Amino acid sequence: MINWIQKIFFPSKIQRKQSTPDELVPEEGTEKVLNGDIQSIHAEMNKAFGKSADFKAGELKIGGKRGFAFYLDSMTDSKGINEIITKTLSDPTAKQYRINNEEELKGFCREFFSASAYQIISYQHELVWQLLSGSAVIVVEGIEGAVSIDLKTSEHRSIVEPSTQTVVRGPKDGFVESIMVNVSLIRRRIKNPHLQFEAFQIGKDTRTTVYVAYIDNIVNLGIRNEVIKRIKSIEANAIFESGNIEEFIADKTWTPFPLAYNTERPDSIAGHLLEGKVAILVDGSPFVLSVPVTIVDFFEISEDYYEPFMMGSFVRFIRYLSFLIALVTPAFYVAVITYHHELIPTQLLLGIIAQREGVPFPALVEVLLMEITFEILREAGVRMPRAVGQTVSIVGALVIGQAAVEAGIVSASMVIVVAVTAIANFVSPVYSFASASRLLRFIMILLSAGFGLYGVLIGLVAMVAHLSSLRSFGVPYLAPVAPFVWEDQNDVFIRFPIWGMKKRPRYLDTQAPIKQPGSKSPTPPPEGDGS
Amino acid sequence: MKLQENVSVIQLLALVINFQIGSSIVVGLAGQAKQDAWIAVLIATVVGVGVAYFYYKLLSFCPGKNLYEILEFSFGRIIAVGVSLLFIGFFFYIAARVSRDFAEMMTSAILPNTPIEAINLLLMLLVAYILYLGLEPLARTAEIFSPYIVIFFGLLTLLLWVSGDISIRQVQPVLAYGWAPIAKTVFPDLMSFPFGELVVFTAIMCYTTKFRYAGKVAMVGVGIAGLLVGFSTAMQIMVLGVDSVARSNFPLLSAAREVSVAQFIERIDAFVVFIMMLGIVIKCSVYMFAAFKGIEYVFKMPYRPFVFPITMVISLFTVMIAFNFAEHIDEGLNYTIPYFNATMEYAVPLILFVVTYIKVRKQRKKKGAEKA
Numbered sequence: 015m016i017n018w019i020q021k022i023f024f025p026s027k028i029q030r031k032q033s034t035p036d037e038l039v040p041e042e043g044t045e046k047v048l049n050g051d052i053q054s055i056h057a058e059m060n061k062a063f064g065k066s067a068d069f070k071a072g073e074l075k076i077g078g079k080r081g082f083a084f085y086l087d088s089m090t091d092s093k094g095i096n097e098i099i100t101k102t103l104s105d106p107t108a109k110q111y112r113i114n115n116e117e118e119l120k121g122f123c124r125e126f127f128s129a130s131a132y133q134i135i136s137y138q139h140e141l142v143w144q145l146l147s148g149s150a151v152i153v154v155e156g157i158e159g160a161v162s163i164d165l166k167t168s169e170h171r172s173i174v175e176p177s178t179q180t181v182v183r184g185p186k187d188g189f190v191e192s193i194m195v196n197v198s199l200i201r202r203r204i205k206n207p208h209l210q211f212e213a214f215q216i217g218k219d220t221r222t223t224v225y226v227a228y229i230d231n232i233v234n235l236g237i238r239n240e241v242i243k244r245i246k247s248i249e250a251n252a253i254f255e256s257g258n259i260e261e262f263i264a265d266k267t268w269t270p271f272p273l274a275y276n277t278e279r280p281d282s283i284a285g286h287l288l289e290g291k292v293a294i295l296v297d298g299s300p301f302v303l304s305v306p307v308t309i310v311d312f313f314e315i316s317e318d319y320y321e322p323f324m325m326g327s328f329v330r331f332i333r334y335l336s337f338l339i340a341l342v343t344p345a346f347y348v349a350v351i352t353y354h355h356e357l358i359p360t361q362l363l364l365g366i367i368a369q370r371e372g373v374p375f376p377a378l379v380e381v382l383l384m385e386i387t388f389e390i391l392r393e394a395g396v397r398m399p400r401a402v403g404q405t406v407s408i409v410g411a412l413v414i415g416q417a418a419v420e421a422g423i424v425s426a427s428m429v430i431v432v433a434v435t436a437i438a439n440f441v442s443p444v445y446s447f448a449s450a451s452r453l454l455r456f457i458m459i460l461l462s463a464g465f466g467l468y469g470v471l472i473g474l475v476a477m478v479a480h481l482s483s484l485r486s487f488g489v490p491y492l493a494p495v496a497p498f499v500w501e502d503q504n505d506v507f508i509r510f511p512i513w514g515m516k517k518r519p520r521y522l523d524t525q526a527p528i529k530q531p532g533s534k535s536p537t538p539p540p541e542g543d544g545s
Numbered sequence: 546m547k548l549q550e551n552v553s554v555i556q557l558l559a560l561v562i563n564f565q566i567g568s569s570i571v572v573g574l575a576g577q578a579k580q581d582a583w584i585a586v587l588i589a590t591v592v593g594v595g596v597a598y599f600y601y602k603l604l605s606f607c608p609g610k611n612l613y614e615i616l617e618f619s620f621g622r623i624i625a626v627g628v629s630l631l632f633i634g635f636f637f638y639i640a641a642r643v644s645r646d647f648a649e650m651m652t653s654a655i656l657p658n659t660p661i662e663a664i665n666l667l668l669m670l671l672v673a674y675i676l677y678l679g680l681e682p683l684a685r686t687a688e689i690f691s692p693y694i695v696i697f698f699g700l701l702t703l704l705l706w707v708s709g710d711i712s713i714r715q716v717q718p719v720l721a722y723g724w725a726p727i728a729k730t731v732f733p734d735l736m737s738f739p740f741g742e743l744v745v746f747t748a749i750m751c752y753t754t755k756f757r758y759a760g761k762v763a764m765v766g767v768g769i770a771g772l773l774v775g776f777s778t779a780m781q782i783m784v785l786g787v788d789s790v791a792r793s794n795f796p797l798l799s800a801a802r803e804v805s806v807a808q809f810i811e812r813i814d815a816f817v818v819f820i821m822m823l824g825i826v827i828k829c830s831v832y833m834f835a836a837f838k839g840i841e842y843v844f845k846m847p848y849r850p851f852v853f854p855i856t857m858v859i860s861l862f863t864v865m866i867a868f869n870f871a872e873h874i875d876e877g878l879n880y881t882i883p884y885f886n887a888t889m890e891y892a893v894p895l896i897l898f899v900v901t902y903i904k905v906r907k908q909r910k911k912k913g914a915e916k917a
Contacts, residue, residue: 353656465659468651498556
């Protein structure tokens with residue numbers, strides 16, 4: 015009976031056919047060996063790549079034998095093909111070279127291709143894979159194996175300032191879509207052989223390269239192994255962005271809060287790695303992930319550490335405050351207007367009531383109207399073509415501002431509330447964290463409309479309870495506040511001077527808990543000290 | 546998934562403080578002692594510290610076992626299930642009472658037009674959600690909000706002082722009626738409520754990560770909470786005077802209404818509710834958690850599936866235990882405290898203590914004999 019219901023409602027459970035191409039991941043035992051029969055290999059490749067216009071197969075002569083060179087036009091550097099293959103093969107000494115077996119093929123490569131990265135491959139699926147990752151492959155008649163020469167084009171967007179998390183003081187370079195460039199951006203900051211990048215291929219159809227980076231004598235091995243385990247167990251067909259990975263490896267899906275940190279800033283990632291965290295780089299995405307994360311990380315930005323520590327601590331306080339403002343201001347307004355008039359000083363109350371006199375809606379409708387209008391404007395602002403930006407901003411400013419008030423649809427104080435909320439929301443350094451407060455704000459508004467401040471408080475306590483139930487790779491989300499860790503308080507609400515931060519966060523339980531044991535305050539010794 | 550949830554030492558401290566403050570600052574304490582109520586509370590605190598030590602000692606006979614498992618250890622499963630059911634009923638009943646205290650205050654002072662059922666339901670939904678998440682989130686929530694409770698207390702005192710409402714004369718003359726009324730309030734009223742209520746921690750304390758500190762921490766927690774409650778009692782009397790406190794249903798709330806600074810900060814009672822609500826939520830959740838642990842023991846299955854249905858039933862029960870607030874308080878003072886509380890908080894644990902003590906000693910002797 016149950017099976018029968020399953021068949022009707024969950025047919026996918028039965029038809030479990032993978033779309034993975036057999037050419038890439040053959041079943042075990044059915045791998046085809048490159049056996050030197052170049053005609054059949056040519057035919058197989060033609061079948062595999064079908065009508066792709068960028069697939070090229072050129073016949074050539076190598077070591078006195080016939081051969082084929084395969085490559086994808088789009089992935090390889092045409093200049094490289096020209097120089098390395100054509101020139102090498104037309105070289106007189108190369109023409110005299112004779113290849114009769116695999117050993118001699120290797121010798122040929124040593125002699126003539128040593129300037130470029132090459133490798134000998136022996137299976138057909140490897141050949142396909144090499145072509146797809148930008149190599150040219152040469153097969154020789156009657157010789158087992160093939161030569162694959164790396165001719166990847168290194169085309170990428172130039173390194174520019176990140177569009178999120180901009181800083182006033184601090185490095186201005188940002189990650190780009192090419193994973194190799196991103197690796198180099200991190201490596202340049204940490205010149206340490208212990209910084210390691212483990213590579214994985216994720217996505218059955220896309221075969222996206224994913225790097226897991228960590229510093230192996232600092233990172234907590236349990237956390238690192240857990241990250242690798244979760245990454246390996248991803249069964250996705252396509253990975254385009256680190257956001258895809260994030261959803262697969264998060265500890266909990268039903269939460270508006272992000273359980274991995276994402277940033278475009280190489281200095282942030284370098285800092286996180288040195289704290290003992292694990293970074294995840296995804297080819298094709300300028301956003302690099304870092305795990306495990308605690309809520310405190312979302313209120314920090316690398317600039318905090320470049321500015322004087324008092325300033326750094328102050329802006330951090332401003333960020334915490336703004337999060338709270340963005341979360342509860344509209345709800346608080348609704349609660350006070352609807353239930354708790356006595357909380358407002360009389361003068362102000364009279365003013366607000368006078369404004370609201372012409373407004374036909376209850377506070378709840380008014381606030382929802384404005385909030386939703388604002389969310390629409392905001393979405394339009396992100397998505398619209400740059401050319402029409404002017405129009406939207408003018409219309410938006412007029413609609414949401416004066417006109418709505420003059421038309422008597424909303425009160426002027428409501429406009430202030432929505433504006434303050436919106437601006438406070440933009441303070442959050444990490445965009446994905448700000449969207450959590452965007453969502454929860456509406457729940458708070460509804461609670462406050464029903465129960466006043468009591469509802470808002472219930473909502474806040476429920477949110478805190480939810481936050482304290484979250485974990486990111488086993489690390490409690492609210493660490494080091496709850497559970498309270500005294501040693502880690504030097505980087506939570508107040509950022510201590512850099513020389514005062516001697517230890518790595520204890521909640522990460524790193525292999526090297528002390529990072530700079532000898533750091534001292536720069537105070538000079540008192541005069542006349544003698545020594 | 547982790548099988549065992551643990552509570553850190555700091556979290557236990559936060560839980561105990563919040564729990565003890567809980568409903569005792571909502572409804573005033575020790576009204577019979579007149580202006581010496583604060584002395585009564587402080588004396589009861591000293592007793593309460595002793596009580597905390599007693600419960601700790603009871604648990605330390607069998608480390609890692611909670612109340613119900615110790616019951617089984619001492620009396621065998623059949624009797625243990627019976628007594629556990631009694632405890633479960635007691636905990637649920639007190640949880641309902643606690644939530645009723647708060648809901649009554651909300652309806653009479655903050656949200657007069659909202660029916661008590663709605664207020665209660667929302668509170669219980671929150672409690673159910675926290676319990677569904679588990680003990681750890683409960684403890685962490687308590688940990689996070691504790692500093693705010695102390696800050697709000699300090700702020701309230703400061704504001705009352707600034708607006709000139711505190712007058713030390715209201716508590717004079719000290720000991721005008723002698724020690725007799727104080728002794729009468731300490732025993733049995735204050736002994737059972739709030740200090741004897743620590744009995745629920747016999748179902749929780751055993752999950753502390755460093756159990757050997759648990760006793761000390763619980764004692765410190767009771768001490769701090771007692772000082773805070775004593776302080777708030779004294780403040781209520783100093784602000785309102787003995788007669789108003791006696792007449793007021795929710796003295797701390799009435800006291801907070803007196804605040805008026807620079808004609809700007811006025812009527813902050815909605816904020817005072819904040820302190821109270823946290824205490825109530827924690828207290829209610831702790832009671833419910835202890836009861837659910839009992840259910841887990843009796844029915845031998847995880848408590849999570851029970852959380853929402855039972856909590857909703859309790860929410861209904863809360864409304865039905867009394868027709869109005871006067872009856873609710875009357876029941877509390879004249880029936881619950883002398884009969885129910887005294888039995889479950891002192892009589893049963895005392896018997897359990899003696900039996901467990903004898904049994905543990907016997908076992909040790911046996912082991913010693915085997916070794917020798």
